[in-house]
Amino acid sequence: MxxxxxxxxxxxxxxxxxxxxxxxxxxxxxxxxxxxxxxxxxxxxxxxxxxxxxxxxxxxxxxxxxxxxxxxxxxxxxxxxxxxxxxxxxxxxxxxxxxxxxxxxxxxxxxxxxxxxxxxxxxxxxxxxxxxxxxxxxxxxxxxxxxxxxxxxxxxxxxxxxxxxxxxxxxxxxxxxxxxxxxxxxxxxxxxxxxxxxxxxxxxxxxxxxxxxxxxxxxxxxxxxxxxxxxxxxxxxxxxxxxxxxxxxxxxxxxxxxxxxxxxxxxxxxxxxxDGEGATCLMEVQVTGAHDELAARQIAKTIAGSSLVKSAIFGRDPNWGRIAAAAGRAGVPFEQENLNIKLGDFLLFENGQPLPFDRAAASAYLKKAAANSVLPQDFVATNNSNDLSVDRKNIPGQRVDNPVIIAVNVGNGHGAGKAWGCDLSYDYVKINAEYTT
Missing domain, CATH: 3.60.70.12 (L-amino peptidase D-ALA esterase/amidase)
Structure with a gap:
């Protein structure tokens, strides 16, 4: 408590x-x-x-x-x-x-x-x-x-x-x-x-x-x-x-x-x-088993920042390969055979081996998490500082406590860390493509 x-x-x-x-x-x-x-x-x-x-x-x-x-x-x-x-x-x-x-x-x-x-x-x-x-x-x-x-x-x-x-x-x-x-x-x-x-x-x-x-x-x-x-x-x-x-x-x-x-x-x-521009859901990446907290956060932030991972989450696609690839390029040494990946309650990859899982159910988890991870409507800004009309309305109420959970274990170390991000939607490009024009 x-x-x-x-x-x-x-x-x-x-x-x-x-x-x-x-x-x-x-x-x-x-x-x-x-x-x-x-x-x-x-x-x-x-x-x-x-x-x-x-x-x-x-x-x-x-x-x-x-x-x-x-x-x-x-x-x-x-x-x-x-x-x-x-x-x-x-x-x-x-x-x-x-x-x-x-x-x-x-x-x-x-x-x-x-x-x-x-x-x-x-x-x-x-x-x-x-x-x-x-x-x-x-x-x-x-x-x-x-x-x-x-x-x-x-x-x-x-x-x-x-x-x-x-x-x-x-x-x-x-x-x-x-x-x-x-x-x-x-x-x-x-x-x-x-x-x-x-x-x-x-x-x-x-x-x-x-x-x-x-x-x-x-x-x-x-x-x-x-x-x-x-x-x-x-x-x-x-x-x-x-x-x-x-x-x-x-x-x-x-x-x-x-x-x-x-x-x-x-x-x-x-x-x-x-509240990321164009985002539809919050992602929380939890990494354990690293040699220290800094290493764990580095892996977590690399996964959370991966454009491919973010795009997959937006598409409600449980594509664990993108998560594994991002973890592998984070610049933190670990043994591939120790890698485990979970999406919510779905174990997708264990001890370096892919596992069978219910892909439709995992996709449904992503859809449900996005539906529960909504923004408050008590203050909605429809125009940014340049008078761009950002069409990001009709978002019902506040939740930052129901993110998409990606849990990754990379070994037996004591290091644990978290990072947060959002999915990457079509609207992100719309919002930023003509920012000053």
């Missing part, structure tokens, strides 16, 4: 946080496009960012801020323009964004972190941003998480949000998160953004270590299309407002907090994978 419970409130569920999201005119579609998260007090800040050599101005800005001082009060995110590959003017736009917000909040610009999402090569529409920041600050609320979650998305069909609560030192401690991402998802820390808030007190180095490990087990273990973005950012704040004793080293309380942080990140990561 988990040591925490799910609660409402997203990033404003932890004590001492406000959030807001508005339409500032950054997106041609007229959808919400400017979001803000603010801690009532200075918070410990940690971040994990894209490893791409082509980076958005906000990524370099945040890295520099966190290296200089691992503290922050606010996270500002614009949607509509990625402000990546925009040269020195893009850098100045990012700096001005922080300065404008700092003045409105009456805090230091060094206490502000930035994120952007949208089309690469497009600068932020600064006139719209300048006009929007006062309105954004004016609408900050201790219940504003949903509006912030709605203002950071682009091609996403739905918002992604979660909050969990546990007890540390006999006091409630909460972690909340929101995220966006649908296409260009293959993080190396896609267009992927995630913001996490926590009201525990944690030392800066430990909070960063926790976040990095949580990222590896969540956002770095998902894939939609194999494309890493210029803007990938995972930012986490911990403000200590729960009034629990400071956690400064690993131990029972630190492990409990990190487990809850990982659970928040995994929920958001799976929601991103399920």
């Amino acid at each position: 988990a040591e925490w419970q799910e609660i409402t409130g997203g990033v404003t569920a932890p004590k001492g946080y406000k959030a807001a999201g508005i339409t500032a005119g950054l997106k041609p579609s007229g959808l919400p496009d400017l979001a803000l998260i603010v801690s009532d007090v200075e918070a410990i800040a940690a971040g994990v960012f894209t490893t791409s050599q082509v980076k958005a101005a906000c990524v370099d800005y945040c890295r520099q801020r966190l290296q200089a001082k691992p503290f922050a009060r606010a996270i500002l995110c614009n949607a509509g323009q990625a402000n990546a590959a925009t040269g020195s003017q893009g850098v100045r736009d990012a700096e001005e964004s922080a300065e404008l917000l700092a003045k409105e909040l009456n805090i230091s610009p060094e206490s502000i972190l930035l994120a952007s999402t949208g089309v690469i090569g497009q600068r932020i529409k600064m006139d719209a941003l300048r006009g929007g920041i006062p309105k954004l600050v004016a609408t900050l609320s201790h219940t504003g998480s949903d509006t912030a979650a709605g203002a950071i998305i682009t091609t996403d069909l739905v918002t992604k949000s979660i909050a969990l609560e546990t007890t540390i030192a006999d006091r409630p401690v909460r972690i909340g998160g929101i995220a966006k991402g649908s296409g260009m998802i293959h993080p190396n820390m896609a267009t992927m953004l995630a913001f996490v808030t926590c009201d525990a007190a944690v030392s800066p180095h430990l909070w960063q270590e926790m976040l990095s490990r949580a990222a590896d087990r969540s956002f770095n273990s998902i894939t939609v299309d194999g494309d890493t973005s210029t803007n990938d950012s995972l930012i986490a704040l911990a403000n200590g407002e729960s009034r629990t004793p400071a956690i400064t080293e690993m131990g029972a309380e630190a492990e409990k907090l990190e487990a809850m942080l990982t659970a928040v990140c995994q929920h958001l990561a799976k929601a991103i994978a399920r």
Whole structure:
């Protein structure tokens, strides 16, 4: 049984946080496009960012801020323009964004972190941003998480949000998160953004270590299309407002907090994978028997990212050969005679040998899993940041807990890992073929 419970409130569920999201005119579609998260007090800040050599101005800005001082009060995110590959003017736009917000909040610009999402090569529409920041600050609320979650998305069909609560030192401690991402998802820390808030007190180095490990087990273990973005950012704040004793080293309380942080990140990561552009179902690849966790995750992510595997899942085709091939090219040594593959409850391949199985029943399992793995309709975005009319409607209610399960064992090692992805449908090409035209 988990040591925490799910609660409402997203990033404003932890004590001492406000959030807001508005339409500032950054997106041609007229959808919400400017979001803000603010801690009532200075918070410990940690971040994990894209490893791409082509980076958005906000990524370099945040890295520099966190290296200089691992503290922050606010996270500002614009949607509509990625402000990546925009040269020195893009850098100045990012700096001005922080300065404008700092003045409105009456805090230091060094206490502000930035994120952007949208089309690469497009600068932020600064006139719209300048006009929007006062309105954004004016609408900050201790219940504003949903509006912030709605203002950071682009091609996403739905918002992604979660909050969990546990007890540390006999006091409630909460972690909340929101995220966006649908296409260009293959993080190396896609267009992927995630913001996490926590009201525990944690030392800066430990909070960063926790976040990095949580990222590896969540956002770095998902894939939609194999494309890493210029803007990938995972930012986490911990403000200590729960009034629990400071956690400064690993131990029972630190492990409990990190487990809850990982659970928040995994929920958001799976929601991103399920909302993959054109996707009809979520896939979970479970790998056991590797020599360590890293090797197991590498095999799992290779399978989840295989275009052939993804296409077979979309076609409801239990083609285990594609799974075996993907595992074999993952760059992790194992003996073929130790390989086992299951699809749901169907054992397809055992000890390096193919097995007879009910192909029609296995296909029916894939159809049922897809039918049960549906998206919520409480927030459906029909237009992305470029005013493309993405016809991805009529999807009935939220489920990220019924994925297609692919279980692979590669030996007798203690390493186990998971990765999440989605199927590859015709609609993915439709959505991306004319993205800027």
